[in-house]
Structures are given as structure tokens and as C-alpha cells.
Amino acid sequence: MGLINKESVKKKMGSRVAANGFAKFLFILATSFSLIVLGVLIYRILVEGLPYLSLDFITNFASRMPERAGIWAALVGTIWIMAVTAPVSFILGVGTAIYLEEYAKKNAFTKFVQVNIANLAGVPSIVFGLLGLTIFVRLAGLGSSVLAGGLTMSLLILPVIVVASQEAIRTVPREIREASFGMGATKWQTIRRIVFPAALPGILTGTILALSRAVGETAPLLVLGALAYVAFVPENLLSQFTVLPIQLYNWTSRPQEDFHMLAASGIIILLIILLIMNSIAVYIRNKFHKRF
Amino acid sequence: MKKMKSVYLLAVMSLILVFAAACGNKSEDGAAGGGDLSGKIKIDGSSTVFPIMEAVSEEFQAANPDVQAPVGVSGSGGGFEKFVRGELDLSNASRPIKEEEKTAAKEKGIEFTEFELAKDGLSVVVSKDNDFIDHLTVEELRKMWLEDGKVKTWKDIRPEWPAEKIEFFSPGTDSGTYDYWNEVILEEKPMRRDAQLSEDDNVLVQGVTGSENAIGFFGYAYYQANKDKLKAVPIDGGNGPVEPTAETIESGEYAPLSRPLFTYTNNKSVKDNEAVYEYMKFALENAGELASSDTIGYVSLPKEKYEEQLKKLDELAGK
Numbered sequence: 279m280g281l282i283n284k285e286s287v288k289k290k291m292g293s294r295v296a297a298n299g300f301a302k303f304l305f306i307l308a309t310s311f312s313l314i315v316l317g318v319l320i321y322r323i324l325v326e327g328l329p330y331l332s333l334d335f336i337t338n339f340a341s342r343m344p345e346r347a348g349i350w351a352a353l354v355g356t357i358w359i360m361a362v363t364a365p366v367s368f369i370l371g372v373g374t375a376i377y378l379e380e381y382a383k384k385n386a387f388t389k390f391v392q393v394n395i396a397n398l399a400g401v402p403s404i405v406f407g408l409l410g411l412t413i414f415v416r417l418a419g420l421g422s423s424v425l426a427g428g429l430t431m432s433l434l435i436l437p438v439i440v441v442a443s444q445e446a447i448r449t450v451p452r453e454i455r456e457a458s459f460g461m462g463a464t465k466w467q468t469i470r471r472i473v474f475p476a477a478l479p480g481i482l483t484g485t486i487l488a489l490s491r492a493v494g495e496t497a498p499l500l501v502l503g504a505l506a507y508v509a510f511v512p513e514n515l516l517s518q519f520t521v522l523p524i525q526l527y528n529w530t531s532r533p534q535e536d537f538h539m540l541a542a543s544g545i546i547i548l549l550i551i552l553l554i555m556n557s558i559a560v561y562i563r564n565k566f567h568k569r570f
Numbered sequence: 571m572k573k574m575k576s577v578y579l580l581a582v583m584s585l586i587l588v589f590a591a592a593c594g595n596k597s598e599d600g601a602a603g604g605g606d607l608s609g610k611i612k613i614d615g616s617s618t619v620f621p622i623m624e625a626v627s628e629e630f631q632a633a634n635p636d637v638q639a640p641v642g643v644s645g646s647g648g649g650f651e652k653f654v655r656g657e658l659d660l661s662n663a664s665r666p667i668k669e670e671e672k673t674a675a676k677e678k679g680i681e682f683t684e685f686e687l688a689k690d691g692l693s694v695v696v697s698k699d700n701d702f703i704d705h706l707t708v709e710e711l712r713k714m715w716l717e718d719g720k721v722k723t724w725k726d727i728r729p730e731w732p733a734e735k736i737e738f739f740s741p742g743t744d745s746g747t748y749d750y751w752n753e754v755i756l757e758e759k760p761m762r763r764d765a766q767l768s769e770d771d772n773v774l775v776q777g778v779t780g781s782e783n784a785i786g787f788f789g790y791a792y793y794q795a796n797k798d799k800l801k802a803v804p805i806d807g808g809n810g811p812v813e814p815t816a817e818t819i820e821s822g823e824y825a826p827l828s829r830p831l832f833t834y835t836n837n838k839s840v841k842d843n844e845a846v847y848e849y850m851k852f853a854l855e856n857a858g859e860l861a862s863s864d865t866i867g868y869v870s871l872p873k874e875k876y877e878e879q880l881k882k883l884d885e886l887a888g889k
Contacts, residue, residue: 505643506617510638510640530770535795
């Protein structure tokens, strides 16, 4: 008696339950809003895109005739760009992360670098395009090539990979490092055999998500001078190229309805590529995730 | 340790796969074809001219499989920026080259020639539901698009029109279409600020379709592709109202909103690179027909115009 005033509890009960219900409703609304938008988007794309989707669509080059047009050059161009971007950004990104987490002294300079990397992740992609145009295309004389495009994309996603890798490395418990040192392992041995394997799932997940972003980027490559109509696939790293998002952008901006439908078909392909990449990320995380 | 190895394996395998997929196409490309012509042609520039050049490239490469003639879309300005550095053979433009671009070319020692490929008619459009508008004069267009706040409703243009607020739609400031409008209609004075601007002309089409009181302008191709939803306003440039049609645009009767679409050639490329000469020749012989096809929607120039330019090209190449 006296500890709980049943009267006042009872009095407030109605409004508390109502507030609870309201909060629930609000969050369901938030969730369903994005789900509905996504649903409508996918429905529209499937309705518009499926009629043109065929093997020919994948293996044909772009064309002025919608029924003959395809995405082969763009698809292969995208794969080429990824073939450059993936290794370069992985090696540089993970290397930076290992240095910052394991070797660098925690001083003002490291902090400065850290803050800059975090800020770089938020720089608009077109700025990286201008950087790439100045450095890779003109100064290094690479021209508007696959190599220049891939390197620019690497720069674009590097900050994301560095931050993700750092997070992953940080989650490796201190105890197992110390155990490793206790066994007489050197720092490099510990990093190579203990820390890196344990952090790899996190690192790979971050890398693949970053690569997915690169797959969908148009602006930096347009600035670099990537092309829109290409009737050949790249032969080597110095070939000119186009990528899927550029081809799609080009089709959606055309006046004729048929090109919009082609764009929808292309979007389906792009979605499939992204889904595959993200599934790989999920698979890796589940398969290699270790708990300590 | 075992797990570690399988991770490496997976990573290596996926990399190999990616590379294999990328390299696998080499052999297809080497396949020899009909014509003996070979080489590369660098083309970039206006996105308005792009559909024409895409069509020309497609047909030209079908006849000459060993020539690579890809086309970029950096915009008229972006194209000229590369062109004056000597990075391009052809620069497409939906406006004539500007003085400062000419100077830049001169400094780098780039000599160039202007070729006209086709015509576009900027179409002033309203919704199909708008039943009172019969035509507009250039003077009325200027009055309604200028930033001086005098025109708010249709009534402000002609007293017999309804007092409904007008909604304005215009291409974005980066486009050559905007530049052209600014020059011929607004005479370089600022456009009204409440106009909705978009770089995507399809957005303008939707905007104008969606409201009875909307007015907008864009390339003829966008009007043609949406004829069932839009009404083109006949324009009176001093000789009575003229509706934009293939005939009136070609003849120049649809004035002042018929605008030429250009490509600029680097003279040195035409002289030294046989492929560029042949490409330009092919372009001038076929651009009219290709540009006016349904999937592109521009308007051909009169035949003589192409013949004149072919002569100019031959002189340039010394043939």
C-alpha cells in the first residue's frame, strides 16, 4: 500500500496504451512507406523492362533502333571497371586500415588523417570525377580509359573501405592478440595470422558494399569522358569504355517511350548485379563470421 | 587455418572470374570485316546531337567494322573544352562555338570547320486541355518569360484569356536549349525565377502535361514523341503564326525557333586521318535521313545544304 497508487496508474493507463499504439503505428508507417515505394518502383520497372529483356538485349551493342539495342558494351565496361577498382581499392583500403589501427601512433596527425578520411566519404562523387580528369586522364596521360576510370572509382570508395576495415579490425578482441604475442609471435605474424583472418568477413562485406556503390555511379565517369555510344568492348586497360549507369541515363533522357523501356530492362540487369554482389557479402559474413 | 585458406581461395577465384569475364571478349573484337578502313575517331559533345551521331556511328561501323567511332555526351561546352585542347576529332554542339572557345582553339593551334547536320525546332507547348491558346508572338513569349514580374496570369498577355496563373517549365541552364532560348527570345536578359527548370526534358513533358495552365519549351523530338499529350503553340515571328512541323522547320519558316545542330571537325584530323574524312562524308550523306527517322525525331536540312558541305569537306581534305 502506498508504494503504487493504483488509482493514478489506472487513470493514466488509457493514455499510455494509446501512446504505445501511436508509436507502433508511426514506426509501421515509416517501414511501410519505404517498402511501398520500393514495391511500386520494382513493379514499374518489371512491367516496363521485361518486354525488352532477352539474351539479345544482353549481347547486342547499343543501337538507334530500340528493338536492336543492347547493353553488351556497358555490361562488359562495368565488369572491366570493377576488375580495376576491386583489387586497387581493396589493397589500398585494407593497407591503410591496418596501418592506422595497428601501427600508427595515436597522435594529432593520425587523428587528422582519420577525420579527413571520414570527411572524404561524404564528398560528392563528381568531385572525384574532376580529380580523376586532372590527375589520371591528363597528368598521367591515361586518357579516358578503363584504367583511369577504375582508379577514379577506387579513390571514390577508398574512404568507405578504410572506415569499414578499421571497424572490422577493431572488433578483433584484444585478448587473442595478446595470446598471440604471448606465444612469441611478432606484430606482423599476429596481424597476418590472427587479426586479418578474424576481421576479413567485416572487411569483405564493407568492400563489396562499397563496390556496389561504384557500380551505380555515373557522374564521375561522365566527367572523365566515358562514352555513351560504344560499339566495341574494351580490349585492354587503355581502351575507352562505357558503363551501365551511363547507358541507362542516356536512354531515360531520350524522348521516345521505347528507350525508356530499354532503360527499365537495363535497370533489371543492374539490380541483378547488385543483388548478386550483396548476396556474396551476406554469404561471406555468415560463413566466415567467428565469435570470440 | 583451413578456413583462412578457403577465404583466400574464394577471393582469388572471384577475381579470376571477373578477369576472365572481362578478357573473354577479345577474340570477338578482332574479327575482320568488309571495308579496309581502320582507325579510331574521337567524338564527344552535345547530348542533343548525340542521337544523330549514335545513328551515324552505328551505320558507319556496320559498313567499316575496323573503325571505332564511339560517341561521348559531355555537353556542347564540355565537348568544346576537350576539342580546343586537340583531344577530339569531332565536337558536337547544339549552339555555335563561342568567341572564348575560338580563342582557346587558336592558342593551341587548332583549326576547325563547322558542319551543320540537321535542324531542331524548339517547340513551345501547352497541355492538350488548354483550349484558348491559338498562337503566340515572339513579343508575347518574351513578355511572359522575362523576369520583370509583369505577367502572372494568361489575362496579362491577352485580355480575353482567363485569369489563371501560368506555370512555366524550362530546360536547365546547362543545356544548349536554354542558351538558345535566352539568346533569341529573352535577348540575354534573365528568365523569370519562378520557372521550373530541369535538365531532363522528360520531366518538362510531364510537368506541362500535368497542368492546364502550364507552358514549356523543348526540342522538337520531345514534342513529337508526346504529340498525343501536348499541343504545340504556333509561333508568330512577324510573318503570321507557324506551327513546328518537319516542313516548316526545314524551310526555316518556323522562325526564330529553328536551330541548327552542328558538329565541328578538327581540320588536321580530316586531312591526316582517312577514317575521319570518310566518317564525315558518311555523316553528311546520311545525317538528314537518320536525324528525321522516328526514333530520333529531328529535321533534315535541304539537300543542297548537305551537298555544299560535302564540297567544303573535300576541299578541306584536299580531294
